Amino acid sequence: MALTPFCSPPPSLCSSFRSLRRGLFLPLLQAYPYTTSKGAVPMPETALMALRFEVLGRFNRARAAQLTLPHFVCQTPLFMPVGTQGTIKGLATNQLEDIGCQIILGNTYHLALRPTSELIDELGGLHKFMNWPRALLTDSGESSGWKANAPYTRGVYSNPSMCFTLAYFGYSCYINRIGADIIMALDDVVKTTITGPRIEEAMYRTLRWIDRCIAAHKRPYDQNLFGIVQGGLDPVLRDICVRGLVDRNLPGYAIGGLAGGEDKDSFWRVVAQCTAALPEDKPRYVMGVGYPLDIVVCSALGADMYDCVYPTRTARFGTALVPEGVLKLKNNAMAEDTRPIDSTCACMVCKNYSRAYIHSLVSKDAMGSQLLSYHNLYYMMQLSRNLHSSIVRGKFPEFVCNFLQKMFPKGDVPEWVCNAMEVAEIDISSCRARFRDD
Amino acid sequence: MALRFEVLGRFNRARAAQLTLPHFECQTPLFMPVGTQGTIKGLTTNQLEDIGCQIILGNTYHLALRPTSELIDELGGLHKFMNWPRALLTDSGGFQMVSLLHLADITEKGVTFQSPVDGKPMLLTPEESIQIQNRIGADIIMALDDVVKTTITGPRIEEAMYRTLRWIDRCIAAHKRPHDQNLFGIVQGGLDPVLRDICVRGLVDRNLPGYAIGGLAGGEDKDSFWRVVAQCTAALPEDKPRYVMGVGYPLDIVVCSALGADMYDCVYPTRTARFGTALVPEGVLKLKHNAMAKDTRPIDPTCACMVCKNYTRAYIHSLVTKDAMGSQLLSYHNLYYMMQLSRNLHSSIVEGKFPEFVCNFLQKMFPKGDVPEWVCNAMEVAEIDISSCCAPFRKD
Numbered sequence: 001m002a003l004t005p006f007c008s009p010p011p012s013l014c015s016s017f018r019s020l021r022r023g024l025f026l027p028l029l030q031a032y033p034y035t036t037s038k039g040a041v042p043m044p045e046t047a048l049m050a051l052r053f054e055v056l057g058r059f060n061r062a063r064a065a066q067l068t069l070p071h072f073v074c075q076t077p078l079f080m081p082v083g084t085q086g087t088i089k090g091l092a093t094n095q096l097e098d099i100g101c102q103i104i105l106g107n108t109y110h111l112a113l114r115p116t117s118e119l120i121d122e123l124g125g126l127h128k129f130m131n132w133p134r135a136l137l138t139d140s141g142e143s144s145g146w147k148a149n150a151p152y153t154r155g156v157y158s159n160p161s162m163c164f165t166l167a168y169f170g171y172s173c174y175i176n177r178i179g180a181d182i183i184m185a186l187d188d189v190v191k192t193t194i195t196g197p198r199i200e201e202a203m204y205r206t207l208r209w210i211d212r213c214i215a216a217h218k219r220p221y222d223q224n225l226f227g228i229v230q231g232g233l234d235p236v237l238r239d240i241c242v243r244g245l246v247d248r249n250l251p252g253y254a255i256g257g258l259a260g261g262e263d264k265d266s267f268w269r270v271v272a273q274c275t276a277a278l279p280e281d282k283p284r285y286v287m288g289v290g291y292p293l294d295i296v297v298c299s300a301l302g303a304d305m306y307d308c309v310y311p312t313r314t315a316r317f318g319t320a321l322v323p324e325g326v327l328k329l330k331n332n333a334m335a336e337d338t339r340p341i342d343s344t345c346a347c348m349v350c351k352n353y354s355r356a357y358i359h360s361l362v363s364k365d366a367m368g369s370q371l372l373s374y375h376n377l378y379y380m381m382q383l384s385r386n387l388h389s390s391i392v393r394g395k396f397p398e399f400v401c402n403f404l405q406k407m408f409p410k411g412d413v414p415e416w417v418c419n420a421m422e423v424a425e426i427d428i429s430s431c432r433a434r435f436r437d438d
Numbered sequence: 439m440a441l442r443f444e445v446l447g448r449f450n451r452a453r454a455a456q457l458t459l460p461h462f463e464c465q466t467p468l469f470m471p472v473g474t475q476g477t478i479k480g481l482t483t484n485q486l487e488d489i490g491c492q493i494i495l496g497n498t499y500h501l502a503l504r505p506t507s508e509l510i511d512e513l514g515g516l517h518k519f520m521n522w523p524r525a526l527l528t529d530s531g532g533f534q535m536v537s538l539l540h541l542a543d544i545t546e547k548g549v550t551f552q553s554p555v556d557g558k559p560m561l562l563t564p565e566e567s568i569q570i571q572n573r574i575g576a577d578i579i580m581a582l583d584d585v586v587k588t589t590i591t592g593p594r595i596e597e598a599m600y601r602t603l604r605w606i607d608r609c610i611a612a613h614k615r616p617h618d619q620n621l622f623g624i625v626q627g628g629l630d631p632v633l634r635d636i637c638v639r640g641l642v643d644r645n646l647p648g649y650a651i652g653g654l655a656g657g658e659d660k661d662s663f664w665r666v667v668a669q670c671t672a673a674l675p676e677d678k679p680r681y682v683m684g685v686g687y688p689l690d691i692v693v694c695s696a697l698g699a700d701m702y703d704c705v706y707p708t709r710t711a712r713f714g715t716a717l718v719p720e721g722v723l724k725l726k727h728n729a730m731a732k733d734t735r736p737i738d739p740t741c742a743c744m745v746c747k748n749y750t751r752a753y754i755h756s757l758v759t760k761d762a763m764g765s766q767l768l769s770y771h772n773l774y775y776m777m778q779l780s781r782n783l784h785s786s787i788v789e790g791k792f793p794e795f796v797c798n799f800l801q802k803m804f805p806k807g808d809v810p811e812w813v814c815n816a817m818e819v820a821e822i823d824i825s826s827c828c829a830p831f832r833k834d
Contacts, residue, residue: 087763090480093748115731115756123734123752131748335505338513352483352521356513360505366762367477 049251050181050224053283057392060425061275061302064391067283069181070222071127072134074102076283076304077387079295079380080137081312083130084110088377089312090370093131098348099374100381103135105307106180111138117177125179136180137307139287140187176218184254185213187228192262199232206230207244214248224251226285229274232257233266242277252283255303259288264416268297272423275302292321292383296403297417299387300396300424311380315372318362321379323406327355329372334359347378397426404431439647440577440618443679447788450821451671451698454787457679459577460618461517462524464492466679466700467783469691469776470527471708473520474500478773479708480766483521488744489770490777493525493577495703498570499534503555507573515575526576527703530567533585544584546601564608568621572614580650581609583624588658595628602626603640610644622681624652625670629662638673648679651699655684660812664693668819671698688717688779692799693813695783696792696820707776711768714758717775719802723751725768730755743774793822800827 052068067074080103081088081096088096088104096104106126111117115129123129126136176183186209188202210227217225227245231237245253255274258267271286275298278284285305286298295306311321318330320341327341328334340350341358349358349371361368390399400421404413411433421428442458457464471478471486473494478486486494496516501507513519516526532549542551548563564582571579582605584598606623613621623641627633641649651670654663667682671694674680681701682694691702707717714726716737723737724730736746737754745754745767757764786795796817800809807829817824 087757087761089761090763090766092744092767094744114760115752119731119752123732123750129750129753129756131750131753336509336512348482348484354513354519354521356505356509357519357521360519361477364504365477365479367480370480371482 050220050222051251051283053252053281055281057394059391059394059396060300062300062387062391062396062424062426063302063304064388065283065304067304069103069135069224071136071181072102074135075385075388077295077299077391078102078305078384080105080305080307081377081380082107082307082309087130089316089373090366091374091377093133095348095374096132096377097134099378100385101134101377102381102384103137103181103305104132106136106138106178108138108140108178111178121177121179125177127179135182136178137182137184138178138180139184176223179219180223182224182226182252183217185210185225185227187230187256189228189230189257190232191260192233192257192266193260194232199230199234200237203231203237203241207241210245210248210250214250226250226252226254226283228254228256228287229278230257233262233270235270235273238270238273239277242274246277246279250282252285253278254285254287254305256287258286259290259294259308264414265419267294268301268416268420268423271298271303272301272420292380292403293407293417295383296387296400297420297424299391300400300421300426302424311376312373315376316369318368318372320372321376323403324409325407329355329359329362329368331359341372341375342379345375345379345382347375347382349375349378397428400426401428401431404428440616440620441647441679443648443677445677447790449787449790449792450696452696452783452787452792452820452822453698453700454784455679455700457700459493459525459620461526461577462492464525465781465784467691467695467787468492468701468780470495470701470703471773471776472497472703472705477520479712479769480762481770481773483523485744485770486522486773487524489774490781491524491773492777492780493527493701494522496526496528496574496576497534498528498531498567498574501528501574502531502570507570511573511575515573517575525578526574527578528571528574528576528580530580530582531562531570532567532582544598544601546604548582564605565612568609568612569614572619575615576619578620578622578648579613581606581621581623583626583652585624585626585653586628587656588629588653588662589656590628595626595630596633599627599633599637603637606641606644606646610646620647622646622648622650624650624683625674626653628653629658629666631666631669634666634669635673638670642673642675646678648681649674650681650683652683654682655686655690655704660810661815663690664697664812664816664819667694667699668697668816688776688799689803689813691776691779692783692796693816693820695787696796696817696822698820707772708769711772712765714764714768716768717772719799720805721803725751725754725758725764727755737768737771738775741771741775741778743771743778745771745774793824796822797824797827800824 050070053065055063055065057064065076067076081101083104084107120126120129188205190198190202227250229241231241255271258270275284283304286303288308289295289298289306290308290310320327320329322342334355337355339355341355342350353371358368358371386399390396413432440460444456445453446456447454455466457466470493471491474497510516510519542549548561550561553560567582584601586594586598623646625637627637651667654666671680679700682699684704685694685702686704686706716723716725718738730751733751735751737751738746749767754764754767782795786792809828
């Protein structure tokens with residue numbers, strides 16, 4: 001199979017490709033035929049795990065656990081802020097520690113481009129480079145990076161085997177070099193709004209690729225490779241994928257392909273199905289989630305970990321997260337409001353700055369976004385802490401009701417939430433307005 | 439007067455003092471970071487306190503536009519609004535107008551300009567400037583002066599100097615809060631010693647709480663610069679603070695302090711941070727430089743700031759071209775550097791070690807002994823012996 005011409009790759013890949021041309025490339029292709037695989041390649045019994053997951057409390061499906069990673073001991077459920085470039089917009093390490101961040105997500109694609117994973121490795125790994133003493137998770141760059149943006153794949157995307165080989169080779173090099181506590185498999189992710197055979201193709205490919213990720217993984221003793229469940233909104237496909245990944249006996253599992261525009265009713269059902277089928281004793285990570293309400297629902301259904309750009313992104317639009325929902329600081333009503341963003345919040349921003357002051361900044365100084373990012377991340381970490389402690393103390397239903405009452409004071413809890421809570425066996429009738437015939 | 443100025447130590451013309459303001463007790467010589475909008479790019483209140491900032495400068499022009507001085511007043515003043523518990527200084531707004539606005543025109547009434555918000559003609563008078571500053575509530579407020587660039591010559595300079603003296607009386611009359619806000623006069627007169635002398639004597643007659651030396655740091659040659667500072671510091675009262683506006687580079691601050699100045703402000707440390715440049719004892723360090731990509735040392739191993747204790751040059755290098763965090767970390771370090779310089783100036787004068795400090799400073803910055811001639815001349819007038827730092831003159 002000849003190399004299809006493509007745009008010149010980033011310099012860091014050039015040396016990789018020189019070694020490819022030394023004869024590794026063709027044997028690599030021949031070893032992995034691109035037909036449906038007939039069975040999983042099971043992990044050896046002595047598969048290494050670099051984490052410990054200990055459930056400390058439960059309420060029905062919800063669980064609070066201690067997740068011990070190489071760099072940090074975490075409490076789940078937990079939210080992971082997205083740090084793209086190894087930094088979270090405007091916040092220094094000590095501020096992130098003050099906020100209570102436990103795991104930060106780094107985007108492999110961005111880091112691989114600059115400063116390059118070789119440099120990060122040379123300088124001792126991403127933890128040392130960005131001076132983050134707690135845990136890190138790197139994604140594969142899948143949705144934001146390789147396929148979407150990498151110019152060298154655009155020309156060859158029609159040839160998926162070529163695409164993966166390029167991405168895979170880069171992936172395996174980069175992801176081990178960066179050195180995060182949790183690394184994500186390279187999966188074939190499609191939007192849930194797409195229908196048709198592409199979803200099935202992507203699910204099976206994801207299963208084939210997990211074996212190649214496992215084979216490529218050079219550091220199973222200190223980096224945890226999580227598999228990602230795909231399959232769109234099709235329960236049959238999801239089931240096949242879950243079983244395939246569980247057979248591989250991975251340290252943890254993610255539920256991927258959601259949070260991409262699907263309706264909420266489909267969303268929670270996929271989460272519910274996957275959490276029911278994934279092992280009890282391993283962490284479950286719902287990727288790309290999200291809104292505080294979604295996190296509460298998913299936790300009720302048995303998920304443990306979440307990531308999303310939403311809190312920091314919405315901060316840059318002048319929006320703060322509050323128990324009632326959101327507060328838009330750009331609104332003129334904020335100009336003379338001397339209250340803090342959230343009078344129940346104990347964060348540095350709410351203890352020091354008024355809505356009026358932040359309002360004066362949000363339209364013209366990056367400081368506005370920065371203060372809102374700080375508050376919003378604190379809000380998410382406080383939500384994480386509340387989820388964990390309420391489950392441990394056996395007060396999870398009370399917490400959920402309280403949360404819903406603040407967000408829906410008129411009792412208009414969305415139907416999808418009600419349905420999900422029913423499956424989670426959490427009684428939220430006290431938060432709901434009685435149905436009226438209008 | 440709403441301040442107390444107590445000299446704690448001297449070395450010839452240089453002095454270290456305690457400047458007690460309504461909101462904070464400061465140590466001079468001191469550098470004041472510029473906070474334009476009531477915030478210093480990316481740094482929170484507690485970070486500014488950690489750095490050791492004592493007084494922050496707010497720009498009246500920007501604050502008056504948004505969120506407006508009336509709102510600030512209504513909400514209890516700028517201190518409360520931005521939650522800055524220490525001292526604040528506001529400028530008059532005049533300088534911004536002249537430097538930012540194309541159609542600014544100065545008449546006896548005041549500064550006429552086109553409002554950037556809606557294009558309407560507007561007028562900033564001495565009365566209006568003081569009224570705005572009264573509403574904002576800073577510890578020190580600046581008189582509206584008629585400032586011209588030192589690179590201009592001719593009768594405009596004399597006109598501006600006399601107008602400044604006429605306007606100070608209007609500022610004094612308009613000032614409603616002399617009990618808790620200190621109105622500083624500003625010495626103008628370009629590079630002309632005669633005009634400067636007239637202005638100094640005119641302002642000193644008004645018995646103001648403090649005095650600024652204005653109109654410098656605008657492109658004049660360094661030799662003219664230090665001579666004006668030297669003349670003014672010699673003529674201004676001993677027992678009141680002297681503020682050289684728009685200064686500046688660490689070297690300039692050391693020289694001016696040797697000549698008897700106490701307070702400084704400049705956008706340089708934060709502005710140069712946004713270009714990826716860090717202030718270090720040797721001068722500057724350019725973090726964008728490729729050599730920084732693998733340099734695992736901190737910006738300055740002698741610096742005790744949060745940035746130098748936590749981040750490497752390599753990491754900051756990776757940020758400076760593409761993430762605001764790079765500029766932010768550099769701003770933090772640079773301001774810490776300036777505050778540490780302030781602390782060193784104060785303590786070395788108090789401890790009677792000022793000449794040693796100056797020599798040490800110059801040796802690090804000019805290791806080959808090539809101290810600029812203007813610095814040598816200024817130090818001679820300041821009676822500080824820096825011969826140990828200067829290479830002997832050679833006939834090349």
